[in-house]
Amino acid sequence: MSGAVDPWHDDPHLGEIVVAEDVLDKRVAELGDELTADYEGRPPLLVGVLKGAFVFMSDLARAIKLPVEIDVMAVASYGSATTTSGVVRIVKDLDSDLTGRHVLVVEDIVDSGLTLSYLRRSLLAREPASLEVCALLVKEGQQPVKLDLRYVGFHVPPDFVVGYGLDVAERYRNLPDVRVYKGPVTVG
Ligand code: IMP
Ligand code: MG
Secondary structure (H helix, E strand, O other), X not given: OOOOOOOOOOOOOEEEEEEOHHHHHHHHHHHHHHHHHHOOOOOOEEEEEEOOOHHHHHHHHHXXXXXXEEEEEEEEEOOOOOOOOOOEEEEEOOOOOOOOOEXXXXXXXXXXXXXXXXXXXHHHOOOOOEEEEXXXXXXXOOOXXXXXXXXXXXXXOOOOEEEOOEOEOOEOOOOOOEEEEOOOOOOO
């Protein structure tokens, strides 16, 4: 870390490291290799779910040794900052036409899975050639329905976590690792 002091070292709201930086790097490289093999001859369109997935997608895209294309969408779920109501709204839609494309949805974290099941239904209606999901984190024991997650980075305990793209009220997205958040949760 180039001699600089970790700007978060004395933040009382940050708890233990759930996934360390080197562990993230290694797993993203592995996922990249797996995706490179699986999608050989049919380069995928990566669909990043903003904002949380932006760090993961940036690293993952460079770990896939294929001519991928990138698009993003943003969804908002009604509910508080730490719970999802299941009612999801597309805030920013894709620029790309998905018809006949091999779509790989890139998600930061799956908690209840409600956001993802809504997204999957909505994207499948656009008739892609295939649709798979790559989620960096999946919270253990939280999903009421079985989700078909083809690619998963890590299964993590059901704590609220921040870093590597994940936020609380827009903060901590630039933490290089994933940590437990112990502070008050602001709705936003
Ligand atoms: P789900 O619909 O309950 O699966 O919630 C998924 C979305 O909620 C994720 O894409 C995140 O944006 C957000 N989320 C869920 N858990 C966390 C967390 O621990 N930290 C930060 N964001 C989270
Ligand atoms: Mg979010």
